[in-house]
Amino acid sequence: GYNTVDTASSFIIPAASVPELSSSSNINVTACWSFHVDGSPKLPANVLPFGNGERVTPRLDNGSSEAITLQQPFKFFGRTHNHTFVNNNGHLTFTEPLSDYIPLLNSEIDIVAPLWTHLDNRRGGTISYREDTSTAVLELVTAAIDQYFPKITFAATSAFVATWDSVPYQSGGGVRSNCCLSMN
Secondary structure, three states: OOOOOOOOOOOOOOOOOHHHHHHOOOOOOOOOOOOOOOOOOOOOOOOOOOOOOOEEOOOOOOOEOOOEEEEEEEEEOOEEEEEEEEEOOOEEEOOOOOOOOOOOOOOOOOEEOOOOOOEOOOOOOEEEEEEEOOHHHHHHHHHHHHHHOOOOOOOOOOEEEEEEEOEOEOOOOOOOEOOEEOOO
16 A cells, blocks of 8 residues: 555546546555645645535544435445545545554455545644535536546536545644545
């Protein structure tokens, strides 16, 4: 795996279609991808808005939200999930919370991991989440997918937005991490 503890790295997905995503990788682990999330000016202008009416995870080292029932099921590599957990160490899971901050390869846990590093929201920052069906957010999500995957017909009908805003690393040093993640 790729160790992201106290680092800020970015990768680009060189795939033109959904089948390519499940049979390739940018971190040498089939069907696993890492995204640019270090808050640098390279972040796209269409990052989803956050901070208004969202729920917040508890201030706990290696903590997580309670199970969140999704308004719309999330399909992930052939499995359908009706719940998610926002984990404080920068990832979403679907069947149980996950406190790990070092990637577990070949586990049976479905995970979306935009950060997956050792963060500590007791030291500052906020980890928040919401499911959004507003026209403005759905248009942003649809435009982002269209931009990066122009050969896929896609129209967002729901977006789950999780944000790790200015949450420092466990060590207290390093770059503070920001990320907005949307799912349909």
